[in-house]
Amino acid sequence: MVENNKIFQIITNVIMIFLCSFCVFPFLILFSSSITSEMTLVREGYSVLPRDIDWSAYKFLLTGSDSIIRGYIITIAVSVIGTSMNLILTTLFAYPLSRRDLPHRNVFAFIVFFTMLFNGGIVPSYIMWSRYLHISNTYLALILPNLLMSAFYIIMMRTYFQSNIPDAVIEAGRIDGASEIVVLLKVVLPMSKPIIATIALLVGLHYWNDWTNGLYYINQDKYYSIQVLLNRMLQDVQYLMSSAASGNSSELAKDIPSVSLKMAVAVMGAIPVLCIYPFFQKYFVQGIVVGAVKG
Secondary structure, X not given: OHHHHHHHHHHHXXXXXXXXXXXXXXXXXXXXXXXXXXXHHHHHOOOOOOOOEOOHHHXXXXXXXXXXXXXHHHHHXXXXXHHXXXXXXXXXXXXXXXXXXXXXXXXXXXXXXXXXXXXXXXHHHHHHHHHHOOOOOOHHHXXXXXXXXOHHHHHHHHHHHHHHOOHHHHHHHHHXXXXXXXXXXXXXXXXXXXXXXXXXXXXXXXXXXXXHHHHHHOOOHHHOOHHHHHHHHHHHHHHHHHHHHXXXXXXXXXXXXXXXXXXXXXXXXXXXXXXXXXXXXHHHHHHHHHHOOOO
8 A cells, every 4th residue: 555655756846847847838938938048049049047148138127227127116016006906905805795694785795796797898997098188108007907906816715704704703803893804804715715815916917917007008118017028128129220221220230139138028017026936835725725705
């Protein structure tokens, strides 16, 4: 029996290593390509191990190091503030929906679910945010539209509250004289760390990777997040390369590492997230499994 268990564990480990390689190799190829010379990439293609190492792509990105640093600072601040506000709003909406004694509970739940199926579209949203709420070229433009609250996360957190917070615990708090806000802060939230960490990670990723809000509502450099800034750099490079192809550009365009630059942009955008994720992984897996919407 012990021998069979060892064989089974060895086979399982081999399978898991094989599956993990499918996740690790793309990142290795991404980083390797970002430090490989442009001519080598064009001539020989991509590889896991770098060949003819060249840091030109990173040098090009870091030429405007002040803009890069400012973009990182803005992105970190927007991600932290936006994620915190999202968690507050999501919790304040999800907790009442999880209580069966909430008046008109089904009406509010329907309104939340309805927003998952239908929305006004990009043009009406742009008109509302820019013309009536006047958030264009402000930091609020990076926080409020599309990302501040999600019906999916509300339903996810509501399901977690219903499935994992016993009614007896809440009733005990009420018997002790605690108000609803005290019950939420002192009883419910300490028991909800997995779902809070899960939603915080997902929302934080959305804020970190978002560039559409900057594209729609920002046209001043000082408000660019790192994703918006890197996207603009890629657009500028593509314009220069297209001009070079038509014979209307300077010698500078010929020296730009366009292929490796795209890889370097992806690396610079992904590294901070890769550093943070291991600290949330335990809660992330548990929150996804327990807080999933049940049929």
